[in-house]
Amino acid sequence: MNETPVIDVERLNLHYGDFHAVKDLSFQVRRGELYALLGTNGAGKTSTLEVVEGHRAATSGTVRVLGHSPRDRRAVRPRMGIMLQESGFSPDLTVRESVRLIGRLTGRVDEVDRVLGVVDLTRRAGTRVSQLSGGEKRRLDFATAVYGTPDLLFLDEPTTGLDIQSRDALWQAVDRLREDGATVVLTTHYLEEAQQRADRIGLMHRGAFHQEGTVFELTRTLPATIRFALPVLAAALPLPATREGDGTFLVQTFQLQKDLHTLLGWAHDNGLELRELQAGPTRLDDVFRALTDA
């Protein structure tokens, strides 16, 4: 397929005075993808997104969003929903008025009651923003981002401060938009969410990509782990393992299923119980730890 990418970033550089915050960054997001921009604190994620969202000018490089310059507000804004980390709602407006205002500002058209229903804020429609809880404000942020069913949705730390029901509701709403072909760019420090949901991940560190690819591509560079404890070591282990500080054994492997099979067979043959057995694929957390250890 040779479709024009929804986001096309070529050699983006951003300087704050002498500080080089984003360094020659290139990436593309295709239609319908959920792309997660992840990274360490201060890596440059927000700076990059500010340029892509049209809030900030790049020092150099080319950025195209939905086929336009992101600075071309009239072309881009009606098709783009943005959930920022911190909302700028006026505390004196009600929930309903806030959603209406965003509709007017972005040029998107929708039913206010529909989006309030999506985030379970219907009963709070007449409440002033200043009287909402932190989680309710977050849900209002999301409601304004999905108002008008945008083609491109930016979610910056969308689930921070949300309880599990609200988180599930938010992701269901995102899934529905994606079924209709929406493209989503996510930043989050909840790596599990990114691992579960992202089609591709750009992992930033100090202004550049450390790695970019699918979850599988990112995690396959590190071994999976098997952990267990043994009351007595009655027979020689069938695999190389290290002994952790708490006495448990740790096997690191690129062949999780095969090595687990070997270990379970060995335990069975020797009549041994592997206590506190845990086996798991590499997680994004591990990729992150390796990055910050580097």
Ligand SMILES: Nc1ncnc2c1ncn2[C@@H]1O[C@H](COP(=O)(O)OP(=O)(O)OP(=O)(O)O)[C@@H](O)[C@H]1O
């Ligand atoms: N307006 C600014 N002026 C000067 N430096 C800035 C400005 N905004 C960000 N920076 C610096 O640029 C770097 C990248 O910041 P940015 O907010 O883009 O990182 P981030 O990846 O979003 O971080 P976090 O995960 O902590 O939110 C940081 O070192 C930050 O201190």
